[in-house]
Amino acid sequence: MTDYAEEQINELEAIESIYEDSFTVLSEKPTSFTITVNSDAGKDHEMVEATLKFTYVEKYPDEPPLWEIDSQENLEDSDLEDILTFLQQQAEENLGMVMIFTLVSAVQEKLNEIVDQKKNRREEETERKEREAEEAEKVAFQGTVVTIENFLAWKAKFEAEMFELKRKKQKEIEEKQNKLTGKQLFETDHNLDTSDIQFLEDTGNNVEVDESLFQDIDDLDLDEDDPDFDPLAMGSDED
Structure with missing residues (x-):
């Protein structure tokens, strides 16, 4: 018959000698104690730490001890969940044997x-930002x-923007012309002063003036101030 109490006492003495600086007994009945576990120093001396609390059950080591994380430093919630899951796996693999040293060593590797x-993650984040x-x-x-x-x-x-600009420009011109007076249209459109001449030229209706009809006009004795002055009558007298 297994003497569970003796196995527990013997393991406890061994654990105390191994983890002398980080081992603390909390109670004797039931036997409960804590062991603080640190990771190795990482880059920039970064470390993580977990204080594990173990409590022997009556039939330990045929049954696993109770455990919990009593305190921690620099660990996230997801890290704590991983550690507890890892402890469960290790305990199931070591049933029937004293296992506190094995569990603590496994947690230290996990840390x-x-x-x-x-x-x-920090290096990947730095590389990502650099990229x-x-x-x-x-x-x-x-x-x-x-x-x-x-x-x-x-x-x-x-092309759509250019079309829209042209449309707006044309609209502005049309609105402006609708508001102009005839004089303003004439002043803004210089084609209007030649439009009549151009029209005559285009239609072939050239106007010719017989200058000989006006050559002797200075020789005429015209008294335009005479109230009886009648140019038509003078023409009839010559006939």
Whole structure:
């Protein structure tokens, strides 16, 4: 018959000698104690720490002890969940044997993994930011790379904008002309002063003046102030 009490006492003495600086007995009945576990120092001397609380059950080691994380430093909630799950796996694998040293050693390895993961995440984040900064610098220096797709999209947008500008300009001109007086139209459109002459030339209706009819006009004795002056009558007298 297994003497559970003796096995527990013997293990407790061994654990106390191994973890002398981090071992603390909390109670004797039931036997309860804590062991503080630290990871190895990571980059920039970063470390994580967990204080594990163990309590022997009556049939330990045929049944696993009770455990919990009493305190921690630099660990996230997800890290704590991983540690508790890991302890459960290790306990199931070591049933029937005293296992506190095995469990504590496994947790210490897990803490080292967590430190490495933190370092890797930090390095990946740094690399990601550097890549984003480099890409932003390239875009600022080179501009957007032209492809058939984005060129056609730009061309369609440009043509639409130009059409809209022309439409607005034409509308403004029409609205302005509708508000102009005849004089203003004449002053703004210089084609109007030659429109009549151009019309005559285009239709072939050239006007010719016989200058000989006016050559002797200065020799005529015209008294325009005479109330009986009648140019038509003078013409009839000559006839």
